[in-house]
Amino acid sequence: MKEVFADIITIGDEILYGQILDTNSQWISQQLDDIGVKVRRKYSISDQSEIIREAVDESLGKVQLVFVTGGLGPTKDDLTKKALSDYFEMPLELNISALEDVESIFKKFGKPLTEINRQQAFLPKGSTKITNDCGTAPGMWFDIDRKVVVSMPGVPFEMKAMMTKSILPKIKKRFQLPIIIHKVIRTIGIGESWLAEEIARWEDALPAHLALAYLPGRSQVKLRLTGISDDRELLELEMNAQISNLLPQIQQYVYGFGDLEIEDAIGELLKQKNLTIATAESCTGGYLSHKLTSVPGSSEYYYGSVIAYHNSIKERELGVSAKTLEKHGAVSEETAKEMAEGIRKKMKVDIGISTTGIAGPDGGTEEKPVGTVWMAISFGGKLKTQKIQSPGTRLLNIEYSTVKALDFIRQTLNEA
């Protein structure tokens, strides 16, 4: 089978100036990798018509599939559509379906359609419109001489929605792709190199057509097993067998598979066990609640939270005693305990979890440096505590503590 190669071109002076980080091309790479398309080159160029035309021409000379993101907004510095129209010699014409899309968006917001936005419904004649569910700029699909050029907006969530809903399915139909299966095992609470040591023997024994990748994230490592074959069913069976062999070795770290996030896994456990939860947050400032409530259907088990930044709120709303605060300080095991206990009782839930720490950049002491965080869980008549030392800047500390708190909940539920 012939491999299908792609180039990804991201357009925008703001990328070249370094004012924004190009995350689009990484995301697109991942999606293409998943379906067996190989990326030859990713590049970022200036939003000038001639440069865009040159780049598309160069890529079409080398690969079958070219992705272009950016430069489709309604303003004057967005030139991609015109450049593609010129390059393919396809004059812009009003696309009725695109106009209807734009009109319906404006109707939804109760605003009159501007002339500039009406212009967005003009597309190169002969291109296929890709509906934009999240914005006013439609995408375009050019199918020319057995090659495909796709143009999408640079706004990440618009681009992602378009890729997922329309473009990836179209590509799978349009090209004959090898059978690639990815299986992702999600672990938490163990570093990449330790994990690698734990499973070295298993990994070394993998056959050549199965490859393992470590995808490290914040305090999590995803193991991705990739198989290539021309027999989907056999490959599926083989990979499942390999994973069954692996799992017992790393069970305590595994919280799920595939796209499941740790907060989703917790949600599943809470529903299974028919338990409810509430949080009392200080240093995490609502981020833990945010993670828990980002799960659809979380209102089934998540009742609410008290974010107690000011010490008076810890006392008044969570029942932390003035004596505890005075004697041990707000960042202490004792305060964490009283917070967890307090929120569980106040919200009348099964599980109360608390966080209290020093997010920084100020407020650290020698004894309690920035990044010191205490957390406690009150559940089933017991109080468990945990101290962590987070390594970074304010935002990093908030995120790291939150992931640790989520893992703390997971462990507690697994023991229950």
Add this chain to the structure above:
Amino acid sequence: MKEVFADIITIGDEILYGQILDTNSQWISQQLDDIGVKVRRKYSISDQSEIIREAVDESLGKVQLVFVTGGLGPTKDDLTKKALSDYFEMPLELNISALEDVESIFKKFGKPLTEINRQQAFLPKGSTKITNDCGTAPGMWFDIDRKVVVSMPGVPFEMKAMMTKSILPKIKKRFQLPIIIHKVIRTIGIGESWLAEEIARWEDALPAHLALAYLPGRSQVKLRLTGISDDRELLELEMNAQISNLLPQIQQYVYGFGDLEIEDAIGELLKQKNLTIATAESCTGGYLSHKLTSVPGSSEYYYGSVIAYHNSIKERELGVSAKTLEKHGAVSEETAKEMAEGIRKKMKVDIGISTTGIAGPDGGTEEKPVGTVWMAISFGGKLKTQKIQSPGTRLLNIEYSTVKALDFIRQTLNEA
């Protein structure tokens, strides 16, 4: 003055597969932008010798300055170095100074020098060694036919140390560079196309050496004015004058300049006016608190929050009346009002803000579809409300409502 153009080439299959996010090229872009070097193109390629040679050749045909990162580690490493050695026809020879550097690193860690690491001290004859203070792979500077190629390791902190200490100073000496100034104006609450219409006359009248770009984000648009000149002082004056002319036209949307985020701007306003704040969140689930507390020093004005997901919490903790909930529902102007009022009193703060809505994906009705959000602010004896309709998926709705809530706070503070 002739402009100096640069290309940035990042090498590594892990970038093409999307396994790691290329942050190096953004950082290098920023540094170059600051000193007036224009980046023509950034690209990521596979670590294969021929592909590396081709890319360098292509770039040298177009620009005066080429940056290459990656492929210099001790394992696979010789690929980049060998490719450059082949391309420039400069055989590898032992560089005594590079050997001393590597030896001193190994001495520091008390380990014997391995043969692999000794190989790292071999550099193309005629290239200049760039000392690596943080690792064993030296950088290389090739100065050929009035053009320069720089090769650096891909490990971000090694690359950054090299750029800052050695390479940027060398570039400033080697090339005569223009002066570039960027000014960023941050707006909220107006879409890109409406903003473009509002300021069309001003934009059209800009002189040729000043360029405007629209950088849209979630419900925010940044305007970036870029000027090029050989007189910094004059350019600074001219750009300030242009911005002074622009501001009155868009004042109500402008919340700040440069790197300031909306939550930072609110923090500044609250501190200036010596006011305190607390939130009562339902649909935003803690994300609003997270945004407010992501600002260093926010404990000065942010007291805390109640996240009231379950209706019982709205009643018990925020004093929303059972009658209101029954008659108008949890997602209603009345409930939002009582929540805002309730949290202000409970937390003893100046400003109480509430959000209540349907984040989705379920729970929508014809009358109140997914994305319907009510918010209220209780401040200075008054109650203000606002209804928004958010357009997307659960996470998007949470983020969008939060930005809208932040803007609601900003507007209220500006009126105060």
